[in-house]
Amino acid sequence: MGGALHFVLNGEPVEVAGVDPRTTLLHWLRARGLTGAKEACGEGECGACAVVSVVPGRDGGSRYVAQNACLLLLPEADGAEIWTVEGFGRAGALHPVQQAIVAAHGSQCGYCTPGFVAALFAHHYAAHRPAPEQALAGNLCRCTGYRALREVAAGLPAPAAGDPFAARLRAPAPAARALHYEAAGARFDRPGSLAGALELRARHPEAVLLAGGTDLVAELNQRGSAPRHLISLGAVAELRACAGRGGTVTIGAGATWREIEERFAGRVPLFAQLLPRFASPLVRERATLGGNLMTASPVGDGAVALLALDAEAELASPHGSRRVPLHEFFAGYRRTVVGPGEILAAVHVPAAPPSLARFHKVTKRELDDIACVSAAIALWLDGGTVTRARLAFGGVAPTPARALAAEQALVGRRLDAASLAACQAAVAAAFRPISDVRASAAYRSALLGSLLARTWAEASP
């Protein structure tokens, strides 16, 4: 049974059958003649491929989000409502966003412009518009059109009365539904429950789990090959469940960074500092907490922050669930302790906010970049004396890791020059960074010391 995919594209229903499920939405759109969205990086970094989806908003309504079509596999569109730049307006009747770009001379080439239009379209209809820099952080222009585009983002008027795109937002968004689809010898399953996902995982150990796809599909695009069987977690509501009880916060592994930003930026220490620096708004719309931890990247931002907060991972299996402290979760470079039949279900962040919490991320550019070194520092103080310390670092070891000896050495001390020097020495002894394309070993080592010095300086200005 192959099955078919059904979705709404630029306001028209579409049925697709017989297309390899590993095809990206971008490639499918372009093969269909919708060539507005472009392929440039194929890794979610430039926004040339941006399209717009309708997703649930607050109060039962919907909102528009710009997404990287190069990171979406075609079956993920099943049940969705998607708009491409071709659907916003037409020659002689441009959409207000397109008109504003033309009026500001904001477009120099046809390569990046459709992606900027998609991002600005979502920005135009957003209930709470972010700063222009954030709205456009996922879109690259190689020939300096930014000033005009930023001005467009800053100056867009509210949607006009009777705007049909604005009216659409008052109705609910389509919900992801269970799906089984096969074509070209490959298979895509999207179970509708955690039990269904665990059962599929047990029956098909060779299948690969897919959450937001911002790591996995980017990697598949680079490699040019993909597994024959993918199990999407996109319709498993249990994995998106979040709660805050008695101060302890539980975040479902399937929660996106956008959802986390909306619900927990002010409640989980460090997150308000981390989130604006995490990828771009386009990536945050798809990328999940679970995917971030499961890739076990040495510079995973979520892992570094959650290590400093003593978080625990909850792993689900057909036989029940178990909890693993995050500092025992990473087993080696890009490896975790999660077993073949298990799924990361949630992360629990204990109550006990630190007196001082700092997240530092050193990158080559301010926004939408991966860290070369990151640090999450959480200190509990009593009358200026450290009672508990958590020092977690990324980019200096094969996995994100805590500096346990340095944490111990800080207890009972005040944040003065002597404790800083002792802490710097203990942290330096804990890690042997390596050189790679992002930074040299010497630079990384130097950063460890300077990020600690910065924290001490910020603690006693």
Ligand SMILES: Cc1cc2nc3c(=O)[nH]c(=O)nc-3n(C[C@H](O)[C@H](O)[C@H](O)COP(=O)(O)OP(=O)(O)OC[C@H]3O[C@@H](n4cnc5c(N)ncnc54)[C@H](O)[C@@H]3O)c2cc1C
């Ligand atoms: C342009 C760009 C910028 C980025 N910037 C950052 C950044 O600033 N900071 C940062 O930390 N990361 C960054 N990333 C990496 C990525 O976005 C994050 O790691 C993201 O959180 C991954 O989540 P995902 O849902 O997309 O995972 P996916 O790609 O869907 O999955 C990643 C891996 O996890 C597995 N997996 C996913 N969910 C589960 C689960 N519940 N149980 C078991 N296994 C699971 C998958 O099988 C896969 O192996 C960036 C990526 C891109 C493309």
Ligand code: FES
């Ligand atoms: S092609 Fe660059 S983000 Fe998709």
Ligand code: FES
């Ligand atoms: S105008 Fe397209 S890359 Fe700059």
